[in-house]
Amino acid sequence: MIHQRECPVETLIHVLGGKWKPMILWQLIESNKRFNDLEKLIPDVSQKMLSQHLRDLEREGIVDRTIYPTIPPKVEYSLSEYGKTLIPVAEVMCAWGENHNKRKYKESAS
Amino acid sequence: MIHQRECPVETLIHVLGGKWKPMILWQLIESNKRFNDLEKLIPDVSQKMLSQHLRDLEREGIVDRTIYPTIPPKVEYSLSEYGKTLIPVAEVMCAWGENHNKRKYKESAS
DNA sequence: CAGCATCCACTAGGATACTG
DNA sequence: CAGTATCCTAGTGGATGCTG
Numbered sequence: 001m002i003h004q005r006e007c008p009v010e011t012l013i014h015v016l017g018g019k020w021k022p023m024i025l026w027q028l029i030e031s032n033k034r035f036n037d038l039e040k041l042i043p044d045v046s047q048k049m050l051s052q053h054l055r056d057l058e059r060e061g062i063v064d065r066t067i068y069p070t071i072p073p074k075v076e077y078s079l080s081e082y083g084k085t086l087i088p089v090a091e092v093m094c095a096w097g098e099n100h101n102k103r104k105y106k107e108s109a110s
Numbered sequence: 111m112i113h114q115r116e117c118p119v120e121t122l123i124h125v126l127g128g129k130w131k132p133m134i135l136w137q138l139i140e141s142n143k144r145f146n147d148l149e150k151l152i153p154d155v156s157q158k159m160l161s162q163h164l165r166d167l168e169r170e171g172i173v174d175r176t177i178y179p180t181i182p183p184k185v186e187y188s189l190s191e192y193g194k195t196l197i198p199v200a201e202v203m204c205a206w207g208e209n210h211n212k213r214k215y216k217e218s219a220s
Numbered sequence: 221c222a223g224c225a226t227c228c229a230c231t232a233g234g235a236t237a238c239t240g
Numbered sequence: 241c242a243g244t245a246t247c248c249t250a251g252t253g254g255a256t257g258c259t260g
Contacts, residue, residue, distance in 0.1 A: 008207025009132040009200055013123055015210065019233070022119040035242050046234055051243060061213070072241040073240085082213075089206045090119055096199045097118025100125065103171070103192075129253070145222050156254055161223060182221040183260085 012089070015060050018053045020045045022090065025079075028063065029087060032078040062086060122199070125170050128163045130155045132200065135189075138173065139197060142188040172196060 016022055023042050027033055033041070038050055054077060057063040062083035068074040126132055133152050137143055143151070148160055164187060167173040172193035178184040 007132045007136060007204060008211055009126065009203045010129075011207035011210055012203045013127055013132075015207075016119065017123055017127060019120075022117045022123075026117060039242095047243070048235090048245090049233060052233090060210070070241095073243090075242060085206065085209075089202055092199055092202045093119045093122045094117060096195065097121035097125075099195075100121055100170070101118055149222095157223070158225090158255090159253060162253090180221095183223090185222060 015057075015062065016086075016090070016093075018049070018056060020049055021053050021057065024050075024053055024057065025062075025083075025086065025090060028077060028079045028083075032076050034077070035075055038077070057083075125167075125172065126196075126200070126203075128159070128166060130159055131163050131167065134160075134163055134167065135172075135193075135196065135200060138187060138189045138193075142186050144187070145185055148187070167193075 016025070020042055023045075024038065027038060027041050035050070035054075038054075039045065039047070042050070054063060054065070058065050061080060064078045064080045064083075066076045066078070068076070126135070130152060133155075134148060137148060137151050145160070145164075148164075149155065149157065152160070164173060164175070168175050171190060174188045174190045174193075176186045176188065178186070
């Protein structure tokens with residue numbers, strides 16, 4: 001059942017596969033953030049990519065976007081309830097990636 | 111510790127992120143395969159990408175490549191011991207992706 | 221059989237400038 | 241503040257032809 005073609009692994013990679021998406025996810029796990037906050041917390045991201053990735057994550061239902069129609073405008077991004085189901089998955093991925101980085105470090109040092 | 115910048119999630123996405131890499135992984139979990147077998151089992155992959163992805167996976171230590179210097183040449187690809195550590199990770203990813211696909215199907219049907 | 225080389229199309233992402 | 245619009249580049253992947 002799992003080893004079918006069109007494997008859903010690709011689905012997850014598509015959802016998290018943008019260059020800054022994992023970083024955005026970690027930030028939003030910690031607490032809700034405004035657009036400007038994310039820009040500061042992820043210094044190298046361009047406005048274009050931040051905006052685009054947030055919209056991707058919103059479309060997938062991972063991220064909620066709350067608009068406060070004040071002046072100046074305030075928009076708050078938060079992890080949706082559904083988005084929280086991604087956390088354990090991301091932690092497993094993270095653990096493997098961390099170990100893999102160590103492994104590559106060791107082999108290059110030997 | 112996990113929520114650092116330069117998150118290792120990206121490492122894993124890089125390792126599995128090629129278009130056909132998850133599919134190659136599933137095939138090699140099942141049993142060792144020759145180049146030609148993989149071509150038949152993954153009909154839409156081009157030789158170029160199959161070759162390139164296999165070399166990527168080999169460089170990361172996921173896949174072993176065994177050459178039998180016969181005529182005609184025979185090359186067998188297998189999942190390395192280290193590569194097997196990817197299986198549980200891939201299954202978690204797969205489960206989430208499967209659920210996500212269902213979710214998207216339902217919302218488009220409603 | 222198991223590939224490599226070449227050329228081409230498409231997309232992801234970056235830089236810069238502008239707006240409600 | 242929170243974006244959008246435009247232009248540009250580098251990398252991914254596909255198609256085709258050739259080789260030890």
